Amino acid sequence: MTTFADRVEQVSISGIRKVFEAAGEDAINLGIGQPDFPTPAHARRGAIEAIENGLTDAYTSNKGTLSLREAIAAKYDRDYDVAIDPGDVIATSGGSEALHLVLQAHVDPGEEVIFPDPGFVSYDALTRIADGTPKPVPLRDDLTLDPATVEDAITDETAVFVVNSPANPTGAVQSEADMREFARIADEHDVLCLTDEVYEHIVFEGEHRSPFEFAETDNVVVISACSKTYSMTGWRLGWVVASNRRIERMLRVHQYAQACASAPAQYAAEAALTGPQEPVQEMVDAFERRRNVVLDGLEDAGLEVPKPNGAFYVMPKVPEGWCEAVLDRDVIVVPGDAFGANGEGYARLSYATGTEELKDALAIIDDATQAVR
Numbered sequence: 001m002t003t004f005a006d007r008v009e010q011v012s013i014s015g016i017r018k019v020f021e022a023a024g025e026d027a028i029n030l031g032i033g034q035p036d037f038p039t040p041a042h043a044r045r046g047a048i049e050a051i052e053n054g055l056t057d058a059y060t061s062n063k064g065t066l067s068l069r070e071a072i073a074a075k076y077d078r079d080y081d082v083a084i085d086p087g088d089v090i091a092t093s094g095g096s097e098a099l100h101l102v103l104q105a106h107v108d109p110g111e112e113v114i115f116p117d118p119g120f121v122s123y124d125a126l127t128r129i130a131d132g133t134p135k136p137v138p139l140r141d142d143l144t145l146d147p148a149t150v151e152d153a154i155t156d157e158t159a160v161f162v163v164n165s166p167a168n169p170t171g172a173v174q175s176e177a178d179m180r181e182f183a184r185i186a187d188e189h190d191v192l193c194l195t196d197e198v199y200e201h202i203v204f205e206g207e208h209r210s211p212f213e214f215a216e217t218d219n220v221v222v223i224s225a226c227s228k229t230y231s232m233t234g235w236r237l238g239w240v241v242a243s244n245r246r247i248e249r250m251l252r253v254h255q256y257a258q259a260c261a262s263a264p265a266q267y268a269a270e271a272a273l274t275g276p277q278e279p280v281q282e283m284v285d286a287f288e289r290r291r292n293v294v295l296d297g298l299e300d301a302g303l304e305v306p307k308p309n310g311a312f313y314v315m316p317k318v319p320e321g322w323c324e325a326v327l328d329r330d331v332i333v334v335p336g337d338a339f340g341a342n343g344e345g346y347a348r349l350s351y352a353t354g355t356e357e358l359k360d361a362l363a364i365i366d367d368a369t370q371a372v373r
């Protein structure tokens with residue numbers, strides 16, 4: 001009789017998906033984890049031209065086309081003034097595959113992976129799929145991750161700690177001082193810092209900084225993607241940047257599990273990264289305006305809301321029964337505990353939805369909040 005691997009039996013379907021399945025057809029969806037904007041025209045054109053010119057019919061190099069990896073390296077030079085060798089980049093099937101490669105290549109059975117709780121659902125699941133031990137750690141009151149909490153959680157068994165800024169599900173942005181601390185911790189404790197930067201460009205105040213800029217060793221690995229920055233979630237194109245010895249290990253997983261990222265997506269990504277960046281700024285401006293509308297609406301309803309400075313999520317504290325009351329009124333929100341035990345008593349709302357719909361949803365939320373008070 002066949003059986004299933006324990007590591008797979010430990011992973012269940014995301015709580016987010018369960019909420020979607022339970023919702024009515026006409027519900028207003030504030031559960032969405034992707035921008036509601038089109039992929040920029042020049043990115044689409046990059047793929048179309050590559051297809052028409054016959055460039056996408058064959059495998060690319062396992063790491064991805066050299067021209068895409070050069071575009072990714074140029075991006076790090078432009079954004080953070082850090083020099084990256086295009087040989088130290090792997091183009092992946094979205095940020096998701098990049099996370100998987102990092103954990104597969106660095107976690108031995110039973111080793112611990114520290115990550116924020118509440119945090120992005122994949123950290124726990126991918127740790128289990130790597131046969132590692134999840135070590136969720138709580139956040140500060142403002143929903144950022146305190147480097148001291150991470151440092152205290154490190155044991156001899158720790159392989160990796162995850163930093164995610166701007167963060168899903170909280171929208172919280174870590175300060176430069178925190179990022180410097182994360183780099184120091186990775187250096188001093190000789191543990192790997194996996195910095196998940198898929199929302200790096202969606203920041204409303206100040207700017208995103210990366211622990212990668214500050215580390216003195218090669219103990220920081222960055223993953224990012226076109227998914228959120230260029231509204232390209234369907235294209236499935238991300239990457240991992242690390243030192244050569246780490247990239248060569250991750251390539252062993254990528255080569256056998258994936259061969260290479262989809263060629264049309266690679267050409268679209270190259271065009272997105274090298275073309276005009278105005279569409280990104282327009283999208284970020286729209287998210288900031290909506291963030292303000294949502295913050296005002298939730299505060300007017302009497303909820304306590306840590307102010308999010310990035311991504312497109314907000315995570316208010318909510319009274320018991322609130323999520324059910326809101327869902328009953330056909331507004332989809334995700335209960336905070338879908339993102340970890342410490343998410344209980346919170347809810348995640350995404351504002352990747354038009355302003356008029358957001359206003360309608362906020363009126364319903366006000367009504368639901370009064371009903372459960």
Ligand SMILES: Cc1ncc(COP(=O)(O)O)c(C=O)c1O
Binds near residue numbers: 237
């Ligand atoms: C924090 C975080 N990291 C990684 C990902 C994965 O992104 P991708 O769609 O590029 O696989 C997501 C997607 O929601 C995310 O929120």
